[in-house]
Amino acid sequence: MSIASDAATRPIGLHLSRETQQLAYRLLAVALLCLALSIATEAFFTANNILNVLRQASLLFFLASGLTLVILTGGLDLSVGANIGLSACFAATVIKATGSPALGTLTGLATGLAIGICNGLMVAKLRIPSFIATYGMLWVLHGITYYYMAGETIHGFPPGFRQIGSGYFLGVPIPVYLMLAFLLAGTIFAQRTIWGQQIYAIGANPVAARLTGIPVDRRLILVYAFSGAMAGVASIVFLARLNSAEGDIGEAMTLPAIAAALIGGASLFGGVGSVFGTFIGALILTLVLNGMNLLAVNANWQPLVTGLIVILAVWFDMVGRRRT
Amino acid sequence: MTDQAVSSPLLRLPAVPGVAVALAGLSLLFALASPGFLTAGNLSNVLVQSVILLLLALPMTLIIMTEGLDLSMGAVLTLASLVLALIVVATQSLALGLIGALAVGLAFGLVNGWLIAGLSIPPFVATLGTLGAAQGLALVVSDGQSVVGIPRFVRLVYSGETFGIPTPILIGAGFYALFHVLLYHTRFGTYVCALGGNRDALTLAGVAWKRLLVAVYMLGGAMAGVAALLMTARINAGHPTAAIGLEFDAIAAVALGGTSFDKGNGWLFGTLLGVLTVGVLRNGLNLMAVPSSVQVACIGALVIAALLVDSLRSTRS
Numbered sequence: 001m002s003i004a005s006d007a008a009t010r011p012i013g014l015h016l017s018r019e020t021q022q023l024a025y026r027l028l029a030v031a032l033l034c035l036a037l038s039i040a041t042e043a044f045f046t047a048n049n050i051l052n053v054l055r056q057a058s059l060l061f062f063l064a065s066g067l068t069l070v071i072l073t074g075g076l077d078l079s080v081g082a083n084i085g086l087s088a089c090f091a092a093t094v095i096k097a098t099g100s101p102a103l104g105t106l107t108g109l110a111t112g113l114a115i116g117i118c119n120g121l122m123v124a125k126l127r128i129p130s131f132i133a134t135y136g137m138l139w140v141l142h143g144i145t146y147y148y149m150a151g152e153t154i155h156g157f158p159p160g161f162r163q164i165g166s167g168y169f170l171g172v173p174i175p176v177y178l179m180l181a182f183l184l185a186g187t188i189f190a191q192r193t194i195w196g197q198q199i200y201a202i203g204a205n206p207v208a209a210r211l212t213g214i215p216v217d218r219r220l221i222l223v224y225a226f227s228g229a230m231a232g233v234a235s236i237v238f239l240a241r242l243n244s245a246e247g248d249i250g251e252a253m254t255l256p257a258i259a260a261a262l263i264g265g266a267s268l269f270g271g272v273g274s275v276f277g278t279f280i281g282a283l284i285l286t287l288v289l290n291g292m293n294l295l296a297v298n299a300n301w302q303p304l305v306t307g308l309i310v311i312l313a314v315w316f317d318m319v320g321r322r323r324t
Numbered sequence: 325m326t327d328q329a330v331s332s333p334l335l336r337l338p339a340v341p342g343v344a345v346a347l348a349g350l351s352l353l354f355a356l357a358s359p360g361f362l363t364a365g366n367l368s369n370v371l372v373q374s375v376i377l378l379l380l381a382l383p384m385t386l387i388i389m390t391e392g393l394d395l396s397m398g399a400v401l402t403l404a405s406l407v408l409a410l411i412v413v414a415t416q417s418l419a420l421g422l423i424g425a426l427a428v429g430l431a432f433g434l435v436n437g438w439l440i441a442g443l444s445i446p447p448f449v450a451t452l453g454t455l456g457a458a459q460g461l462a463l464v465v466s467d468g469q470s471v472v473g474i475p476r477f478v479r480l481v482y483s484g485e486t487f488g489i490p491t492p493i494l495i496g497a498g499f500y501a502l503f504h505v506l507l508y509h510t511r512f513g514t515y516v517c518a519l520g521g522n523r524d525a526l527t528l529a530g531v532a533w534k535r536l537l538v539a540v541y542m543l544g545g546a547m548a549g550v551a552a553l554l555m556t557a558r559i560n561a562g563h564p565t566a567a568i569g570l571e572f573d574a575i576a577a578v579a580l581g582g583t584s585f586d587k588g589n590g591w592l593f594g595t596l597l598g599v600l601t602v603g604v605l606r607n608g609l610n611l612m613a614v615p616s617s618v619q620v621a622c623i624g625a626l627v628i629a630a631l632l633v634d635s636l637r638s639t640r641s
Contacts, residue, residue, distance in 0.1 A: 076448070128631050129585055131393075131448045136628045139572050143621025150615070247617075255456050258449075268446055300463035307456025314445045314453075 019274070022265050022320075026280045033287045041294040049290070051173055057286040058179035059234055059241075061279055063253055064260035065186050066116075066230030068278040069223040071261055072190070074203045074270025075123060075130035077224065079115065080257055082141035083231035084250025087111040088238060089145055092154040092245035101161035108239070109232040115141065116228015120221030130224075138254075146247045155244030165240030175237050179279075182233070186275035199223060203270025252303070259306050260285050262313035269321070285309065342633055343580050343597045346626070350601060354608030361611055368490065372482075374603035375496035376558070376567075379551040380574035381581075381599050382503045382592070383544035388575075388583050389590035390519040390537060392440060392447040394544050396432060398570035399458035402563075404428040404552035406462055409471035409562025412478055421478070426549035432458060433545025437538030462564045471562035482557035492554060499550070500596060507592055516540060517590070572620075576627045577602050601626075 038045040063080050070077045091108030095101055115137065122133035167174045190196040198219050202209045210216050234253075239245055264281025266273025288309070289302055354361040380397050387394050404425035412421035432454055439450035484491045507513035515536050518526050526533040555566055579585075580601055581594030602623060609619045 078452075122628070126632055128628075132579075132585060132631065133628070135395075135448075135572070135575070136624045136631070138624075139569075140621045140624035140628075143617045143619070143624060146617030147615055147621065255452065258452070262449075268449060298464065300468065301460055303456040304460025304464070307453040307460065310456070311439060311445065311450060311453035314449055315439075315443050318444055 019265070019272075023274075023277060023280070026263070026265065026277065026284065030280060030283055030287065033284065033291065037287065037291045037294065040291070043294050044291070049294075051171075051176070053283075053286050053290050054176045054179075055173040055241075056290065057282045058173075058175040059238060060253070060256055060260050060286060061179050061282040062182065062230050062234035062237065063257040064264070064278045064282055065182060065275050066227035067257050068186075068261045068264070068266050068273055068275055069190065069199060070130070070227045071266040071268060072199050072203045072270060072273055073220060073223050074206065074268070075220070075223070076258070076268065077116075077119060077134045077227045078131060078254060079119060079134040079137040079141060080227060080231045080234075081250045081252065081254035082138045082145070083112055083115050083228055084235040084238060084253060085145045085247060086115070086141050086148075087232045087235035088245045088249050089149055089154070089247065091236060091239055092157070095157055095161060096154055099158070101158055104161070105164075105236050108236045109229060112232020112235060113225055113229040116225040116231070117221060119228065120224030123224060124217040124220035142251075149245075149247040151247070153244050153246050157240065157243055162240050162243055165237050165242070175241070178233075178237065182230075183275060183279050190275050195219065195222070200271055203272075205271070255303065255306050255310065256285060256289075259310045259313065262310055262317070265317075267317050267321075268314060269317075272317075342630065343582055343594055343601060346580065346630075347597055347601045347604060350604050350608060354604065354611065358608065358611040361608055366607070366611075368493075370600070370603050370607045371496075372490050372492045373607065374599050375492040376551050376554050377570070377573050377577060377602060378496045378596065378599045379499060379547050379554070380544075380570060381577040381595050382499060383540070383547045384571075384574045385578050385581070385583050385590050385592055385595045386503075386507065386516050386540050387447075387544055388520075388578050388585060389516055390540055391586055392537075392540070393451060393575070393585075394436060394541065395448060395451040395571055396436060396455040396458055397544060397548050397574060398567045398572070399455045399462065400429055400432045400545060401548040401552050401555060401567040401570060402565065403432075403458045403462040403465070404549045405556045405566055406466050406471060406562040406564065408552050409474060409556050410465065412475060412556075413471060413473050416475060418478060418481075422549070422553055425552040426546055429545035429547070429549030429552070430542050431545070432548075433542035434538065436545070437541035440541065441534040441537040459568065466562065466564045468564055470564075472560075474556060474560050474562075478553075478557050479560055480557070482554055495550075495554070499547070500592075504592055507590075512536070512539075520586070520590075569620075573602050573623065576623050579627050580630050582630075 043049055063084070067077055067080055087108045090111045091104045094107040095104030098104070119134050119137055122128045123130045164174055169177060190199065198209070198214045201212070201214060202216055202219055206216065235250065238249060242249070260282040261273065261278045262268070262281065263284050264273065264277035264279065266278060285306070288305065292301065292305065293299070360366055380401070384394060384397065407428050408421040408425040411424045412418060415421070436451055436454055439445045439454070440447050480491070482492055486494055507516065515526065515531060515533070519533060519537060519540070523533060556562055559566060577598035578595050579598070581591060581596070581598030583590040583594060605622060605626070606619050609622065
């Protein structure tokens, strides 16, 4: 990122890098969407609905931010949705059994992390293409979750735990604070640390990265572990919000998470994208889905629209690449 | 394979394909574990139940040989099955229903092919997008409800017999033969191999390979349409989640069968063995009353094991 926006490559007169320009377009898209929705429906521009949008975006952001690091290395993690399912169910069991939300939260995070590390090992050490490895993992996780839950639902958690998902602090939902914290931490990690820069370098040119002495395998395992752990975070917030765990929890979230990262400017070819971009992407997607809800569009259209958005986002990326 | 490489036992496996070992091993295991497995009735059942999977795995082999992937197949099959059910219930005409199903499959194949060949979008993302689209449309056309009242002549496609052999087995055998001829005895088949192995050579030879790639994905869509007929006949309804995830079984069968995800190395007979392995695994686990969820996990683990062996072989040779 900072490598690409080298001063020499900037167009004279307009001192904005390509990334900054694209980010500006995306912010413009958010503004236009908000404007259009407030004109189209009265329900949109109310404090309640805006906070609701932010809270929905936060869940998507947790999942998509971890995924962004994976995409930065030129990989993909298709198992994040299934990861939420298993992590949430394990966390729910522990909370029920011990009565301790802290232990449950730890279990959820540890489950997510362990799944991520398995993905990382398959990709880095066994050299299985990431989309195949994580696709296989998706089905293994579905299988384990459904077997473990056997169609049961675990519900009713301590009120203190539920605050994580449905509580407010100073009138703003707690998940929104969590989202901003992770946004800050993720941005600093990706843009301001050596490891973050190495992740960009791996995606931009894996061979060069290896030759310059970057421990590529370890960084790859790190990003998949991070993606898994963020799915763990999402599972806890989701669990606290829904106040119940089922086998299919999170199943429908993989495609939106990928969509959010891609709308945010992450390129499937690696090396391009940012955590902040993904935050904007999550906002755009949530606004679109929220708008469809407010306009009383049948919810069955949502996967169709999300699918189309994924394809459009990748297509724009392809067109942009051909121009440069 | 060089001489010094033979020292590792893993590398001696290619002499006997891994999928044949897996198939024989699983069959033996289930024959010992459950007395119901090794009966003529059950074995015929395994074959009949594997046909829908075979219909998807055959074109999936070709798609994976082009270094592609089609994640939308299960969702497209579901949508095609719903369209077929709606048409058949409304018009009582199997031909019209099948045309509808094929049209759905071909349309999605065309879109997949155009996204992948025309816009150069990576296959797994393009088809993940169309998966969402097909799944959404399936919910929209059915409004989330089953389509019931399928006429008897449709059900007979799955449960009937022709010349004393269950009709699905004949359909499966027919399509296997067709794909065999297509892949190994036509110019199209040669080009498919080259699409994965050496696209530059095709360009240099003046072959319009983008159109070929579109044709491969349309073939996949059309086969999803054919499979939709069998699926509708089997479950005696159109259901908005009927075949969701079936593409995983197909990809698993192809991967087990030794078709590689790069360099265009494919083996159609391996896919047949892979389909039978998945079929035997599911049937055997069913007989042992293992829940469907565990079956999925077992297939996933089997695929990762197959890929592991594949990657160990390719890194050492």
